[in-house]
Amino acid sequence: MAAIGVFCASSSTLEQKWLDLATDTGREIAARGHTLVSGGGCVGMMGAVADGARAGGAHTLGVIPQSLVDLEVADVHSDELIVTADMGSRKNLLIERSDAFITLPGGLGTLDELFEVWTTATLDLHDKPIVLLDPEGFYDGLLSWLEGLAHTAFVRESALVRVTVAKSIAAALDEVESRRPAAS
Template sequence: MKSLCVYCGSSVGASPAYADAARELAQLMVGQDIALVYGGGNVGLMGVIADEVMRLGGHVTGVIPQALMDKEVGHRGLPRLHIVKDMHERKALMAELSDGFVAMPGGIGTLEELFEVFTWAQLGFHEKPIGLLNAAGFYDGLIAFLDHVVAQRFLRREQASVLLHDASPPALLQKMKDFRPQYFEKIVDRATAAKII
């Protein structure tokens, strides 16, 4: 794993544990020579993790839509910043540049990004690891809800298991490195997927 896409909030959130987890993840990534790919912002947890990776001499690539750059939330200190036309292009480029995905605490934008790559994995569009960094139990409710979705037979257990989770950044990163794709029946094949995304 040479690059990791991190989805996270444009706020630092209510608990200092969230920013602490962002800095710890940044330190681990730099220590293991894993580049950061993220949404290109200078605010919230996005700014925290990007600043920490750069402070430690790591590699950072930001991807941000022009509309958000115009609102002055783009990080102008990044060595690599792709300015794209819209959110769809942003997410596609971030996925293309990354070998895996981590969702840190965040709002509906973070959840939307997470569930898109989770859905892509379910459909067989990619076989990259996906992790939830459950800092301070932030994602406890979501993990429980996904168990409920499985129990109600809207998601198979083996599909749900693709979404890795841990409260500890080192443990989550290790789970992602150990991840091996499971082969279960896909709705579409790779040739079809390549035309869709």
């Protein structure tokens, strides 16, 4: 069993296909017996992944800053909801409490979380699997840009291989399960 941190959009105006992807990801996390660690929100894909995980019987842990609790977007149905002072504390706790990370499509906040776990992995601060769940090529432009930076020495090739791209939910979870470090 792993605690899987899932990063994704919290926008409530997304196409249904993205909400379905999040719901299905949560359900599959549950079906495989894992815990969901999320940003603690109840809206958009973040709410959908938590609802999907709970529907499948998974334990859900949400980590949310007080400022978002004040906006009444906290996932109050989480099995465990941790309220932090700020976004930085939230990210640190998400990294600490997760054994692996799956990033679904999202915007600036999602990218911020992805780059935080990616950067800390390249600095050898953790060796947790990082997977981009990208069934429709959502991240193709970003990955192409980053690969181009490797040719200029701004990004090391060794950093690029720290992230795996999966085209399906099953492939993303297979990758997490095959690469998860042994419990200490």
